[in-house]
Amino acid sequence: RKEVEQDPGPFNVPEGATVAFNCTYSNSASQSFFWYRQDCRKEPKLLMSVYSSGNEDGRFTAQLNRASQYISLLIRDSKLSDSATYLCVVSYSSASKIIFGSGTRLSIRP
């Protein structure tokens, strides 16, 4: 079993829709959680950190559920420019334990 698992998608949704996807992690000692965004043929870039209390950044909301060991990303009023692969990242106190999920591909159609 992978330490970090994501549904690879693709999620294909119309512009303006709300879309959500989850990421599960297996190690309860995980300490930090992030969502990165990777556009086609580009490098990953940090989208947002995920805090225990949940956090919001514009149309994006991230949540953490430690009991069930998953994090989620919700995108409201989706735009064509949201089309990308979203990578879930879980890390521990040591820099050597930074685990990237294999990503969820999102495609927004007009």
Place this chain on the structure above:
Amino acid sequence: DVKVTQSSRYLVKRTGEKVFLECVQDMDHENMFWYRQDPGLGLRLIYFSYDVKMKEKGDIPEGYSVSREKKERFSLILESASTNQTSMYLCASSLVGNTDTQYFGPGTRLTVL
């Protein structure tokens, strides 16, 4: 803005060749990382360095070595390239005490024939 640059965007090498991938960051970051990214497998950590001349193995160090002689530069070396090392290689850097916010370079697509 943090800038991480990699020496080549595309590289084609032959089996058995020694390959050097260079990464430079301009923000005085302490930590630097080398990953490879393959379809369905995501990013996997090869090596990382938290200081000059310091290095630690990641999840898949076999067949690779690294060098960090200067703070801004982190090199990945394939001593004898093999076809299974064909991949996208991504370098990243991060601040001390903030190891998890990583800034990536544009990647090097390496093909080993």
